[in-house]
Amino acid sequence: MPLALLALAVGAFGIGTTEFVMMGLLPDVAGDLHLSIPTAGHLVSAYALGVVIGAPLLAALTARMPRRRVLIGLMVLFVVGNAVSAAAPDYHWLMAARFVSGLPHGAFFGVGAVVATSLVAPERKARSVSLMFLGLTVANVIGVPVATAMGQQLGWRATFLAVSAIGLAAIAALAGLVPADHGHGAAVGVRGELRALKSLPVWLALGTTVAGFGALFAAYSYITPMLTDAAGFAESSVTLLLALFGVGATIGNLLGGRLADHSLRATLFGGLTSLGVVLAFFPLLMRTEWSAPLGVLLLGLTAFVTGSPLQLMVMEKAASAPSLASSANQGAFNLANAGGAWIGGLALAAGLGTTSPALAGAALAVLGLAVAGIAFAVDRRREPVRAGRLVAGSAAPAAEAESVRG
Structure with missing residues (x-):
């Protein structure tokens, strides 16, 4: 399998970690910012809202851009969102930062899946997508527990700084491993x-x-x-x-x-x-x-x-x-x-x-x-219906050629 899939998996690992780690850190965040647990729970919803809005919006806006550049840009936005989360002075800043962190989530997996399938033979497409998603599932086994423990021992802000570092590693991997000329969104727009x-x-x-x-x-x-x-x-x-x-x-x-x-x-x-x-x-x-x-x-x-x-x-x-x-x-x-x-x-x-x-x-x-x-x-x-259209489409040029020959 191409090493570019490893770069996608690293990004998926960071995204999976930041998505689910907030659930384990809610008591720490609530205590530090003097919130109730239900109020702190809105931070989970803010991330999810960012995913739902960002997925179609960012995918549509970047449709004509080279996909490697899109993936790197999405991870830059991811790093910014998590870095601001770590530095957020109050609940409202943290809410906005979590929303921003969620924006690139859906578009990264969406564009990443297109890139992954284009890097392999047709008979290995599903396997390539599963290798990208491997970062997400491994995040639940390793990333979330480790990040939660880090937040409990060093403070929840340290967790988001660590996630930002994962994002920076993903940017480096994407820049170094995904082919530079890959996937111009070209014609469709x-x-x-x-x-x-x-x-x-x-x-x-x-x-x-x-x-x-x-x-x-x-x-x-x-x-x-x-x-x-x-x-x-x-x-x-x-x-x-x-x-x-x-x-x-x-x-x-x-x-x-x-x-x-x-x-x-x-x-x-x-x-x-x-x-x-x-x-x-x-x-x-x-x-x-x-x-x-x-x-x-x-x-x-x-x-x-x-x-x-x-x-x-x-x-x-x-x-x-x-x-x-x-x-x-x-x-x-x-x-x-x-x-x-x-x-x-x-x-x-x-x-x-x-x-x-x-x-x-x-x-x-x-x-x-x-x-x-x-x-x-x-x-x-x-x-x-599709087969009929294909037959009709191929028959017309043949008829024209026959009339020219006649």
Whole structure:
């Protein structure tokens, strides 16, 4: 695999670390800035809002620029956001800095996925995307726990300085490893990128992402009370158990990339089905201390098997202008995060039990399967139309040539 994929993975590692580390640092930030925990929690929302707004906006605005330059510029914005977070004098500055930190997130993964797939042979596209996403999953295993511990020992500002340093390393790697002449956005421009979002298959692919990863976050958002109240673990054990989720996600991500290169459709349907089954049995798995860790591992594995296939599916549906659609898919992941957590919370609020969010997630996985099925059915119905246009397009020049010869 090209070394340029390593540069993308380093950037993904930094982004994954800064995205999730705030959740572990909330008590420290709240205490230092004299905030309540719920108020400090808005800093997580500010980052997510930056992702949703920045993904399509920055991808569209940079559509004509060389992609290496775009990736470096996005990481510069990432470094600035995290450096300002470290120096923020009050809550309002920190809120603005977290929003800025989130802006490049979606566009980096979106443009990065386009770069990754263009660096390899067609039969290795999904694997290349999974290697970029490897930085994100490893961040959950190593980056977030280490950064959280650093923040608790040295202060939360030190964490954001460290993340800024990771961003600088990513800039150096991108400048040194991604080919300089790679990927001029050239002809399509902003209008061409926006036209890609008018396609029904693109929206169905994005809908599959929202439902599929909404299934994950419906359960994962409430994994701590499941582990403590249902499985009986002490709160001190939760961090180690969540590292198991990261291990499962890393394995699932690599496995999904490899399988999707053989069959995108089978991997996507198999992953969503497996995720639905794991979530359906999650209440049983959470009953004992020996089965709960297995459930956490399987949750990460089955969810992230679908990560690369979903990204590649969106890119294929918008093949003429993939950068915006690919970046929009990152916004869909964040919408899944918020929407899944909300739906899981409804199950809890209805008094259905501590593990009920997992069953809500299973229902979302079934919905994801249904949307994916519709997407592939639409594709099958459009294939004869596309084939007819190709035949007609090739027949016309042939007829003209025949008339000239006659």
